[in-house]
Amino acid sequence: MEIPAASQETFLQIHPADNVLVALKDLAPGTLITFNGDTFPLVDRVLAKHKFTISELAEGDAIYMYGVLVGKANSTIVKGGGITVNNIHHAADGFHLGERHLEWERPDVSNYADKTFLGYHRADGSVGTANYWIVVPLVFCENRNVDTLKEALNDKLGYKKPKKYEYDIDNLIGLYQTGHSVEEILQTDIEAAADTPASARLFKNIDGIKFLNHDMGCGGTRLDSDTLCGLIAGYITHPNVAGATILSLGCQHAQAGIMQDEIAKRDPNFSKPLIILEQQKLGTEKKLLQEAIKQTFAGLIEANRTERTPAPLSKLCIGLECGGSDGFSGISANPALGYLSDMLVTMGGSVILAEFPELCGVEQQLSDRCIDVPTANRFMQLMTDYNALAEQGGSGFYANPSPGNIKDGLITDAIKSAGAAKKGGTSPVTAVLDYPEKVTKPGLNLLCTPGSDVESTTAEVAAGANIVLFTTGLGTPTGNPVTPVIKLSTNTALSIRMPDIIDINCGTIIEGTETIKQNAERILNYVIDVASGYSTPKSVQLGQDDFIPWKRGVSL
Structure with missing residues (x-):
């Protein structure tokens, strides 16, 4: 039987210091590998994306890829053997403060010298690639109120996603009601109807209202609640965000004041529309949500005035x-x-x-x-x-x-x-x-x-x-x-x-x-x-x- 030979196009050495090769295609046992003037057979089947050795490795020997240490052998690995979770384990070199190596070769970007993109320019000098309004709770207790706002705002303003797969369910209901068996239902090829078209957007320059629910804000560590405030501030000051509605219960660790301090760190001259509503101050859920709807709608009117204009790729x-x-x-x-x-x-x-x-x-x-x-x-x-x-x-x-x-x-x-x-x-x-x-x-x-x-x-x-x-x-x-x-x-x-x-x-x-x-x-x-x-x-x-x-x- 003729022994197959692997061409150079079926494996790759990523870095000259590497002692393993990457299979670019599935390679059978016995396949002859010719590399750096040496020819040897593969001992194992090596699937595409996996690696094999170019020399015998003893227990504890280092394995290099990309020119760095990536593992060590658990036991002897013969030449042409595949590396697996069973015969190697994770290992990495230590690190220390070394010399600066700041030299690098800049690529030729002359073809992009005059290129621009159409973005949303913000007062802080940043430019957005999109224009969204966000609604965010400071604590998970407000998630349901955020969901209620989503139901109230998205459909009427033209941001509700088209319904999918409901036609599939209608088909299955019909099969069940007409006495089809479970086996028949599972074998049925159902095809969804075309998506229900979304209603037209009222605010043409606003790409959507996004509702950022989460399970944090209280009950965890103060570090987590403080970093949550920083994260939310990062979204509020983000160039892709036109404005924000923030819902607070009032008694949680993640306080509105902490969030506002984080906003000031990121943008000392912050001027976007920002609505902060506290349920425990306003009283009823109805009052909170009505105020949120009114103020958000007013903010959307203001945010809609911003249009895309050219910006440099920088x-x-x-x-x-x-x-x-x-x-x-x-x-x-x-x-x-x-x-x-x-x-x-x-x-x-x-x-x-x-x-x-x-x-x-x-x-x-x-x-x-x-x-x-x-x-x-x-x-x-x-x-x-x-x-x-x-x-x-x-x-x-x-x-x-x-x-x-x-x-x-x-x-x-x-x-x-x-x-x-x-x-x-x-x-x-x-x-x-x-x-x-x-x-x-x-x-x-x-x-x-x-x-x-x-x-x-x-x-x-x-x-x-x-x-x-x-x-x-x-x-x-x-x-x-x-x-x-x-x-x-x-x-x-x-x-x-x-x-x-x-x-x-x-x-x-x-x-x-x-x-x-x-x-x-x-x-x-x-x-x-x-x-x-x-x-x-x-x-x-x-x-x-x-x-x-x-x-x-x-x-x-």
Whole structure:
């Protein structure tokens, strides 16, 4: 029987120092691998996105990917053997204050020199890519009143989403009432009717009213309630927000005064319409809600006067996120975002790299890229404190990879982190922010958040991201109430399987039909269209309004 030979297009060495290769396609046992003048057979079946060794490893030997330590062998791994959760464990190098390494190669952005987007200009100099009114409770006790406002306002003002799947239910009811069996019902092919059309918007320049319910504000730690106030202040002062209605019970930890102080920190000359109503002062629910409706309606009239006008690309602040990651994330979509990040930084814009548990193992590289020693020290301290807090809770950064990550090739946190960090490109780190601080400097900002997709996206938006670019290898519907979240697939199969959530396919990089630079430029062109209101990402079309504040220390 002829032994199959793997071509160079079926595997990849990411960095010259790596002692494992990544399979780009499923490879059978016995497949001959020719690499660096050496030929050897694969011992195991290695699925696409997974890795195999290029030399024999003894117990305790280091495993390198992306040029950094990502694990150590639990036992002997023969040459050509696949690495798995059973034969390696997480390991990462320590970090210390090193020399500044601020040199980097700026990409050519001459094609974007005169590019602008149509945005909403705010008094503080920021520019929104959308124009929303938000309704937020300061405490979970007000969630029902927020829901009541949603019912009262959305439909009449033209923001209610079309009803879906009700026709499916009508069909099933009909089958049940006419005596069909459970088996017959399950085998029936039901097709939904066309969506019920939404009513026309009364306020043409307001993209929607968003209702940001949560389960915080009281009963937890004062730290959590104070940071909640900061998070809400970040949304109120966000360039995509025209104004806000805040509902307070009155007796909770998250006081309106704390929130107002946080607003002043972010915007000392704050001038947007802001309505704060306290139920215990007003008395009845009816009085609270009637006052909320009247004042919100008046605020919407004022907010509707703002229209889109041209803005330079330097006014973009892009949040970088990944979720449902796979073994291709670090070699397709994430490097494409890294190139785009460098482009935007070159043009004077801002980018946010978050998810600190997914920077484990690359701390030295990132701290060395910090613009000065205090910035580097702050990053290292936040990483150290966060991991220590997680370990006190019986975990640690090593526990970050999910079952889906592991199944698709990210079998240690360091492997996942080394690929995730590629989203940040190569530019210097201009600022390190703790949750829920706001971006004030152009360039690459590091923001301390969990790796949890929704909590991290929620925090990036509070920090000022007016676009979020979200890479995924497995598929996740995560969105945000006020900032467009653009989904990028790391592989073509996902974009075909889940076209309802994927906006751009980066699997073309794996297939060799597009370079990282070409893909990044295609993403940036789409970002400009979205920022101008010409294109609507799938997460916005689906109404995926995810909002989860971070309870410090609970999430990885």
